[in-house]
Amino acid sequence: MVDLISWLNSSYKRIMDERILLEQEHKAAGSKFFLASMANSHIKHLIKLAQDESLIDLLGWNTFFQPNETEEFIEAISSYAFPYSRKSQPLPFGIYLNLENFPIGYVVLKGLNLDLFTAEIGIAILDEKYRNKGYGTLALKRLIIYAFNELHIQTIGAVILLSNKR
Template identity: 30%
Template sequence: MEVVMLQGKRIFLGPMERGMMDKLLKWFNDGEVMQYIAVYLPMTEMAEEKWLEALGTTRKNTDTVFVIYVLDGENKIPIGTCGIHNIDWKNRDAEIGIAIGEKKYWSNGYGSEGIKLLIDYAFNQLNLRRISSRAYCFNVKSVRMHFRLGAELEGILREAVFKNGRYQDVLCFGILRSEWKKNRK
């Protein structure tokens, strides 16, 4: 498997490694982290292993997942994951997602930087022409980030998920390669 490293100003995106299992289980079993993600608790080690295995086999042509690392001197600190999912090679379309699992790194722009690297990679290396993403209506930071990146609100899935004790809307965003290039100038 090709090792893809995407370098930003404060972070880099590296490949998912088996040694990440403990971190992933910690993040994906933390209710505060998971309230923003379309995965439901609890995440078992077996389920996590199956997911990692699928990334290397059955989903290797449709999903690319990265670990987000912060550089602290000589140390690389994993703080979350991001990925390009459900790649439709015929229509050059895919979905993206991100999760900053280490809460002390929330609200510092690491998610935005990671998404920018991911979108650049999707459009410039994978030659996709459209990217979509979803955000829960109560995830104000994610909604703001989508608009800052130039994504268009393409629709609302009304009361589509049960989160935080009630049914919530899911906002559907999309951005075309031409829009991304125009916004990046």
């Protein structure tokens, strides 16, 4: 078990050190998008996008943060709900249409339980003009494939709020 924890910690460091993590084709849009670790300026951009009152009902938490509250924002998107989940280092990724621009949203693996090989997943497309266009679904699928194949997670859970009608 110690070897697995060391491996996961080294994987986390590698993920956060590398710019591009995962690439996915969006066939309907005729383009690719990327899941990548985020610089603080990109997290601040997501905080700015989250200043949308409609997101509170969709996400189930207060989305209003100050631009410098990047750690608090990451903590908020990393909270977990299932009893088998554990406090662990989250793996947040920005969803990028172009790596030179800011992310349109995020996807996060959280609550990693290395005893049971379980995790939770969370997602939000915060840029309103990209909602309901399939990016969230594809980002979830890509991160799930990564979690199963690279992190050897066996079960992934997600909480969907009744208020989320999308």
